[in-house]
Amino acid sequence: MPKKRGGQRKHWAEEARVWVWYCEIKRRCDWSDYALDQAFAWTEEGKAARSSDDHRPRTFEWIRKSARKPAGRDPRWRGMIDLVAAVDQHPLFHGTQTLYMAGFWDVLQEPTSTPSIVQMRIDRLLQINGLVRVNPDTATAIAKLIEKYGREQVFDRCLLLSLKRMDSLSGMALLWLLYLQTEPAHNWRFRAVIETIADKLLDDFFSHYFSLDTHLKYYTDAINTLQHIRLDMSDRPPQGYGYIETIGTWPILPRELIDSISADQLFYLEAL
Structure with a gap:
């Protein structure tokens, strides 16, 4: 029997990653796919050897049509990672590399993760953004708020x-x-609490980039993925399972508010 052509089916989140990146580029400019190819798809080697007879790569056309990432096998044309980096260098498109490389796209594609890896990733995100977890048993300001409003409300x-x-x-x-x-x-x-917040953020994010049908598809895929991910408990965390169960319920705050957080800041600001 002849071997079927084609590779593995693309994960929906990988497809979404590519299209979100493309949509963000198009949101910032009115360039055609051809113009984007001319500016970014060619490698330095390809530019040096390019002649009028060369076919253009049609990189951005294929991304638009099917979220197909350039593999970079042809030395004349950039692969996806190099393409993303090259686009990000242009003043119009600063930040698009961060959008494409965001860890969110990776966690969407992992059906399981170990407690240690989850904790490491949380710690990294908190550190980068100046946030900390607060032990409600030792932080006086948080303890008073919990006593008045309840643990889940304060966590939220x-x-x-x-x-x-x-x-x-x-x-x-x-x-x-x-x-x-x-x-x-x-x-x-x-x-x-987390699921309710995630539901809104996912809905807002995908609606920002896509028309209704595509937005609903990716939003639904994301919610289904969220509801089916699991911790791999075969990997015992260094601090023990009880620590993970406890720390997961600790409130998260900007570092500078640990000792001064007030009810006004949490409950009476319309900005929230």
Whole structure:
């Protein structure tokens, strides 16, 4: 039997990553796919050897039509990672590389993760954004708010406040990881808080880039993925399972607000 052509089916999140990147570029300019190819698709070697008889790569056309990433096998034309870097160098497109390389796209494609990896990723996101987890048993300001409003309410409002410090993809990655960390059944109230916030952020993000049908497809895919991810508990975390179950419910705050956070900052600001 002859071998079928074609590779593995592309993960929906990888497809979304490529199209979001392309849409962001087109949002910032009115360049045609041809103009984008001329500016970015050719390697330096390809530019030096280019002649009028050369076919153009049609890189951006294929991205637009099918989210097909250039492989870079032809030395004349850039592969996807080099293409993303080259586009980002142009003043119009600064930041598009960060959008493409965001860790959110990777966590979407991982059906399981270990507690240690989840904790490491959360710690990294918090550090980059000047955020910290607050032990409610030792932080006086938070303890007073919890006593008045309840643990889940304070967790919710602290998380909303902290997400305002983050770009949308980093914020969604954090929510994804927190959702994993609150997997134990007795943390279901905190998980429900995270799921509600994630639902809105995912809806807003995909609606920003896509028409209704595509937006709903990716939004639905993302929610389904979120609801089916699992912690791989075969990898025992260094601090033990109990620590992971506990720290997953600690409020997250900007570092400078640990000792001074007030009810006004959490509950009475319309900006939240």
